[in-house]
Amino acid sequence: MQQILFIQTGTGIDVHGQDVTKASVRAVQDAIHYNSMPGIEKNLPDQRLENMKVNVKLALPLDHDQLDVEMVKDMIPYGTVTVEIVSGGMATTSGIFLEDKADKNDLMYIVNAAVEVGY
Template identity: 65%
Template structure:
């Protein structure tokens, strides 16, 4: 990325079900949910929103091999999206096992995201 215009951060949690992809998607949605970038198109090469570059950094506590990166990319509506995965986040207890929610144990997964936007 030649120029970073925005960095948005978020956190996502899967409280029941121990699904790392669900937690990662929630983290990315949390990072971008409250943002609008109406002037972005005017600074992009060719004034084309598809020339925007988006780099997602995910701090993931476990199950990296189960993370569906393509599903994470689908959350972002425009641009050329890349995803970096690193150690981080948290695994902690939810305090209860709810089998009807898909729980295998009482753990909840917390993922932290940083979304860099530029060109």
């Protein structure tokens, strides 16, 4: 990406499923849900949304290899989307003890997202 026009951030949580994709999709939704980009086309090459580049940075606590990158990309309606994964976020107890998992608690996964938009 040559030029970042703006960055949006968000947080997503999967409380009981331990699904890093679900938490990541929610983080991206949180980042872009309340934003509007009027006039962004004027700042893009050839003034076309197809020329927009979006880099989604996700801070995942666990299960990096289980992330469905295509589901995350599908959250972005325009442009060319890339996904970058970094260690971070949080895995913490939801307070529910699961008998079938011996001494483990049911973890909630918390993912942070930064959505960079530019060209």
